[in-house]
Amino acid sequence: MRALRRSQTSSSSPNSPSSSSSSSSSSSSWIHLRSVLFVVTSSSPASCSSSDRGRLKSPWSRRRKKHALSPQQWKSLFTSDGRLRDGGVKFLKKVRSRGVDPSIRAEVWPFLLGVYDLNRAKEERDAVKTQKRKEYEKLRRECRRLLKHNSVSFKLTEIGGTCQNGDGGSLIQETDTSGSEDVVSARESLSSEERSPDAEYSDEPSSTLLEGDDGSRRITNADVSALNSESSDSDSSEDPEVIQESPSSEGREENDPDVSSKRNVSPSSTEGLSKLRATEDFSTWQRIIRLDAVRANAEWMPHSASQSAVSEGRARRSAEAVGLKDYDHLDPCRIFHAARLVAILEAYALYDPEIGYCQGMSDLLSPIISVIPEDYEAFWCFVGFMKKARHNFRLDEVGIRRQLNIVSKIIKCKDSHLYRHLEKLQAEDCFFVYRMVVVLFRRELTFEQTICLWEVMWADQAAIRAGIGKSAWSRIRQRAPPTDDLLLYAIAASVLQRRKLIIEKYSSMDEILRECNSMSGQLDVWKLLDDAHDLVVTLHDKIESSF
Known part of the structure; x- marks a missing residue:
């Protein structure tokens, strides 16, 4: 994602650092293709016989005749x-085959997503709830501290002021004016602590997200990233309070004699610069998060009546608490929605600085906060x-690439005729x-369809985490084993x-x-x-063994 925005801003910022993984010509074509993707809104027999296929039942084939997991059934499971x-x-079996009744999603989802064992x-x-609440509040306090610091930095820049710490490392450095304007100070008296713990808020994906519709959106992570592009696909950072230094720092030092000289002053100076750059990175994340938040649409509203009825006073207090601007054109529910988006996304940027915000x-x-x-x-x-999903946003x-390779492999194994045609068009990759991969079908499905698909996907992943897929779920495995890549099989199915x-x-x-972009609103999720x-049953073992 960040490589896309870097290429889009290259004309205005020719010196912006490039990704460590984009030096080859193939990477350049990758970036070009990504911009195209976001601007533009079986002949091979199956591995099991047709007689075997006839005996296999999909857990979703009778979905319309089944009822979603009900409140009564949910209570009986404990x-x-x-x-x-x-x-x-x-x-997990019930969720996988039926989905979840909307009235209990807020209770069920934390189990599906691993919040509760x-x-x-x-x-x-x-x-666990008490501990996690405290950890989140700690992240929010740090977000507000950085927001206030960035606001002071902007004001000092306007008047040409400077401020240095005793170690000689600059604590406040000139920042991008347009960015600072979107990161105004949040009044401490209107901090998120003032919001009630059960403050409800929802957001829906912005209609312009992923389309790079203006410069401010396209630079989301042009210079920002506390990302180590060589790291493995590990879980989120264990230390949510630490904002790591951007790997692009070294490149900036070579062209900045002031930075180089400060680097040679003392270890404490080095530490000060590291913190400074980390703060600059977070400042940019904060700015772009706010831009995206106010652009989010209101598709969620019919699915969250209580959250859509928030008062104007409460909505504006929430907006001021997170330093939101330019929201006067929004209804109260969308203001409140945007404020919640900002609070959670910037807390995540601190929690997982390798990914930050993208x-x-x-x-x-969006769907999560419409429910929780x-x-x-x-x-x-x-x-x-x-x-x-964080691996979708790695620099x-x-x-x-791994996920696109799997989709390609599924199509190749299932339908060699179609795959050969794609090869002729140089589209076999x-x-x-x-787009389907990056935002998990969010653009191609309606809000409710997205939730249904994700619940099934989460149930599969929860089963794998709990070791159920290899033991207690043997009968389900005979029909379709739980897989971490159910989404990719669904994407391949939509193409087939x-x-x-x-x-x-x-x-x-x-x-x-x-054609793929025109699928929006045209798909039957079940x-x-x-x-x-069918693809999982016939190809799962073959696909899994090749990756």
Whole structure:
């Protein structure tokens, strides 16, 4: 994602640092293709016989005849001490095949997203809640401190003032004026602590997200990133309070004699500069988060009546508490929604500084905060979601490349005729489904469809985390084993559903891309899961063994 924005700002900022992984020509074509993707809104037999296929039942084939997990069923799944029966096996089976009733999603999702262990009793979960609330509040305090610092820095820059600490390292450095304007000081008296713990808020993905519609959006992480592009796909940072130094710092030192001289002064000076640059990175994240938040649409409103009824006074207090600007054109519910988005996204940027904030992340948070009323719990649900999805936002693009390779492999194994056609069009790398991968089908499905798909996907991932997929779920495994990559099978299924059209009518990658973008609102999520099931059953072992 960040490489995209860097390429888009290269004309105005020719000296901005490039990604460490984009030196090759193939990487350059990658970046070009990404910009195209975001601006433009079976002949091979299956590995099992048709007779075998007839005996296999998809867990979603009768979804319309089933009811989602109900409040009564949910309560019946717990023992007297508030522990899920059988380690959560029955619970995950039900969610996987039926989804969750909207009235209990706020209770169920923290279990699906790993906030609460499936084997914990209620008393243990209550202790975890208390601890996680404190950790989130600590992150928010640090966010407000940095917001206030950035505001002071901007004001001093305006009057030409300077400020240095005793070690000689500059604590306040001139910052981008346009960025600072969007990071005004939040009044301490209107901090998030003033909001009630159960403050409800929702957001929906911005209609312009991922489209790079203006310069301010496109520089989301042009110079920002406390990202180590060589790191492995590890879980989020264990130290949420530490903002790591941007790897681009070394490059800046070579062209900045002042920085070089300060580097040679003393270890304390080095530490001061490191903190300074980390603060600058976070300042840029804060600015772009606010831009994205006020652009978020209101698709969530019909799905969260209580949150859409927030008072204007409460909405404005929340907006001021996070330093939100330019929101007078929004209804109170959308102001409140934007404020919650800002609070949680910038807390995540501190929690996981390797990823920070990147365009598209608000798309993923939006459904979560429409369902989860308390900010701290929504934050930890988002953290659980991002343990898998965070790799979509790595600067080195390893996560995205891996997923596109899997989609390509699925199509190749399932439909060699279609794959050969894609090869002729030089589209076998499946970059045309890039958007689907990055924001997990969020743009192609309605709000409710997105939630249904994600719940099934989360149930699969929860089963794998709990070790259920290899033991207690043996009967389910015979039908379709839980997989971390269910989304990719669904994406491949959406392409295979259009195989005839692609083969007979499309003669360029751009045409396939337009077809994929036109899927929005045209997909049946349960039919999609049915087809994905068939692909998992027939190809899972083959695909898994090749990666």
